[in-house]
Amino acid sequence: MISVNGLKKKFKLTKDHKKGITEAQQDPREEKDYFHSVRDVHFHCEQGEVLGLLGPNGAGKTTTLRMLSTALKPDEGSIEVGGVDLVKKPLAGRKAIGFLSGSTGLYGRLTAKENVEYFAKLHGMKGAELKQRCDELFTLLDMHSFLDKRADNLSTGMKQKTNIARAVVHRPKVVILDEPTTGLDIMTTQTVINFIKGLKEQGTPVVFSTHHLDEVALLCDRVTVIDQGLTCFDGTLAAFKEQGHSEELNQAFMNILEGHRHV
Amino acid sequence: MFEVFLKEIKELLRDRKTLMFIVALPLLIFPVIFAVVGYMMAMANLEAEQEVHKVYIIGAEAAPEFTESVKYHKNFELVTANYANKNDIIQAIQNEELDVGIVIEAKAQPESREQTTWQVIYNDSARINYLFIYIEELKEQYQSKVQTLSFNALGVTKESEMEFLISPIKLEKVDTADARESWGEKIGVLLPYLLIPIVLTGAVYPAIDLGAGEKERGTLETLLLTPISRTNIVLGKFLTVLSASLATASLSILSMGLWLFVARTFVNVSEFTVALSHITFVELLAMLSLLIPLAAMFSSIVLSISIYARTFKEAQNYMGPLSMLVFIPVMISVMPNMELTYKTAFIPVTNVALAIKELLKGTSEIGILAVIVGSSILLAVGLLAFCVRWFNQEKVLFR
Numbered sequence: 001m002i003s004v005n006g007l008k009k010k011f012k013l014t015k016d017h018k019k020g021i022t023e024a025q026q027d028p029r030e031e032k033d034y035f036h037s038v039r040d041v042h043f044h045c046e047q048g049e050v051l052g053l054l055g056p057n058g059a060g061k062t063t064t065l066r067m068l069s070t071a072l073k074p075d076e077g078s079i080e081v082g083g084v085d086l087v088k089k090p091l092a093g094r095k096a097i098g099f100l101s102g103s104t105g106l107y108g109r110l111t112a113k114e115n116v117e118y119f120a121k122l123h124g125m126k127g128a129e130l131k132q133r134c135d136e137l138f139t140l141l142d143m144h145s146f147l148d149k150r151a152d153n154l155s156t157g158m159k160q161k162t163n164i165a166r167a168v169v170h171r172p173k174v175v176i177l178d179e180p181t182t183g184l185d186i187m188t189t190q191t192v193i194n195f196i197k198g199l200k201e202q203g204t205p206v207v208f209s210t211h212h213l214d215e216v217a218l219l220c221d222r223v224t225v226i227d228q229g230l231t232c233f234d235g236t237l238a239a240f241k242e243q244g245h246s247e248e249l250n251q252a253f254m255n256i257l258e259g260h261r262h263v
Numbered sequence: 264m265f266e267v268f269l270k271e272i273k274e275l276l277r278d279r280k281t282l283m284f285i286v287a288l289p290l291l292i293f294p295v296i297f298a299v300v301g302y303m304m305a306m307a308n309l310e311a312e313q314e315v316h317k318v319y320i321i322g323a324e325a326a327p328e329f330t331e332s333v334k335y336h337k338n339f340e341l342v343t344a345n346y347a348n349k350n351d352i353i354q355a356i357q358n359e360e361l362d363v364g365i366v367i368e369a370k371a372q373p374e375s376r377e378q379t380t381w382q383v384i385y386n387d388s389a390r391i392n393y394l395f396i397y398i399e400e401l402k403e404q405y406q407s408k409v410q411t412l413s414f415n416a417l418g419v420t421k422e423s424e425m426e427f428l429i430s431p432i433k434l435e436k437v438d439t440a441d442a443r444e445s446w447g448e449k450i451g452v453l454l455p456y457l458l459i460p461i462v463l464t465g466a467v468y469p470a471i472d473l474g475a476g477e478k479e480r481g482t483l484e485t486l487l488l489t490p491i492s493r494t495n496i497v498l499g500k501f502l503t504v505l506s507a508s509l510a511t512a513s514l515s516i517l518s519m520g521l522w523l524f525v526a527r528t529f530v531n532v533s534e535f536t537v538a539l540s541h542i543t544f545v546e547l548l549a550m551l552s553l554l555i556p557l558a559a560m561f562s563s564i565v566l567s568i569s570i571y572a573r574t575f576k577e578a579q580n581y582m583g584p585l586s587m588l589v590f591i592p593v594m595i596s597v598m599p600n601m602e603l604t605y606k607t608a609f610i611p612v613t614n615v616a617l618a619i620k621e622l623l624k625g626t627s628e629i630g631i632l633a634v635i636v637g638s639s640i641l642l643a644v645g646l647l648a649f650c651v652r653w654f655n656q657e658k659v660l661f662r
Contacts, residue, residue: 012658071487072657094490105481109277110270121266122489150277166485 002051002068002174002205007041007077009063010034029229037063039229041077045174045205045222050196052220053209054253060229061209065178068207069099082173095123098172100163102182108152112143112162115151116169123170137165140198141191157188164195175199177208181215193218213249225256232260267491267499275469275507284468285507289461289515294522311393317342317360319352322367329405333365338397352384362386363394372409374416444624451620452597456590457519458512459616462554463589465511466504466562467582473500474569475578478660487660497566497654501647504566508558513551546622549632553615556639560611561589563646567653573662592616603627608634611642 013035029036038060045051055061066072068079070090079086079093086093106115116137120130138144141161146154151162160180168175177196181189196219199206210216216223216237223240225233233243233256243259244252275281319342323330334341342361346352352364363385370379383398414425438445477483486496565582572578589612595601596616603617614635621627653659 066484066661069488071484072661091490091492094488097488099485099488101481101484105485107270107274107482108480109274114273118266118270119485119489122486122491124490 101178316362447624455616466508470565559643
């Protein structure tokens, strides 16, 4: 189970950032020398649920997911994963989390196999346990044909499969995906979708951010919409359509955003 | 930490660019550069030695024996022309009709007992020019004959008396420095100029790859999400950069020794090698122990810079001025009267440069060396602590 409450995160603005910005252009989250990227975000996701994190560009989704993955420390708020307080015990939390984003890379000079094994070792796996888990993933993701190829020489699809294996090699309790299908072709996108479906079947909670609402329709049980650093919707997919006054997800999303900005 | 270190080493060894900087540069490129420069200089010297210069003498009749010696010198061709004065010769040299003109104003004769002035007119801007040396040699020979005739005319015939009259006091230098100290002083100026920047060069590229490179490739964020502390991650990276730096320095020393050995078969450097053969194993170890904390200092600095940079290119831009900065303390070490004392032993980098010189000369003091190693280790630890702290800051990692 993932539970996020009252999450806040601000960043110090650089001089370059402020240069040439008029008052009208200024983001409402800018205050003196700080940019309040995340002002109040909350959501929760139960075992076996897939939560879609939606929001326009710059809404604070990536910052939220970075806090969820423990890369960033929240200024305020709490994050609990499987009973572990990630803010207080980030190292313990990392063992429970599998993170994958569209921009995370692989070590190009290591082979696909070496990449996965390296992350397994960093998670404390070794010996027979490591070998067994890696073999299991290589078979599951059909990776045997390119295991000994250097990551630099892999196709986008092969890279994404390796990335998936790397993200879940330590059997995480929850999986976080930041725009995992951005820039991918149809075949590779399908691999990612199948992977999320597989996690759901296993009962692993998944939080993923996306701009593709067809993926939300296909995979999500719950939806959270973030706008200007605030949660403006958190509920089931049915409630999302209801509050958005539309069966069509794009329209429902637009309506929810519009409603939030007019409040 | 060691998992990170082992993986980084594996990746570095698979990177052609890194291998070029760490292995090929010291082992092959440096000697090749030295060999090419040496060959070109030797060729230029040979060419200068074989060059035949066109010479014209105004007032040749005043010194016929001198004119004769110029005529038969292998590097001169006496031109038959009719230049009337100094200006004509300058013009002729500018028009490249002539290389050198000699103006003999009056005959140097024993009877007159007056010094005469000869002018040697030539273009002295050439890089290697033996012209003036040849003329001076011929003048010395001629002058010696005139001096003997003059002394004879005065009734002085003994060579010892002549020597006394020319130079009543002779200074004789007795150098207490042995061959090693003398060579050590000379090489001790050069070696830090080569060795210290090499220690830095060996650290720069791996550091950029391991910091900014990882950020740019998107692998750093993934690494940060593993259950090992950021301190252990940065220590693993630091150890990799330090190893690369020390490997480059060691290979450079090895390469220089190897090429010196090869050079012995071509040129006479026996005095030099005999002098350096007095360097003991302990002194070599002392040199290495001076370089280790220095490499650690450089590794911490370049890793901190690299972690701060967002991209490989940005990191490279920061490293440029740093490479220039390193030369300043090395230059301070070769300033006149700069000696290794308990005070200068606290100046970072300069102290190591001075200590290398003392070790080469065989005049090092264990107490001062201990101060240098101690102060360098302290500084290296401080810089590493800063690097670790730096790596733990979100504003640095997620700029």
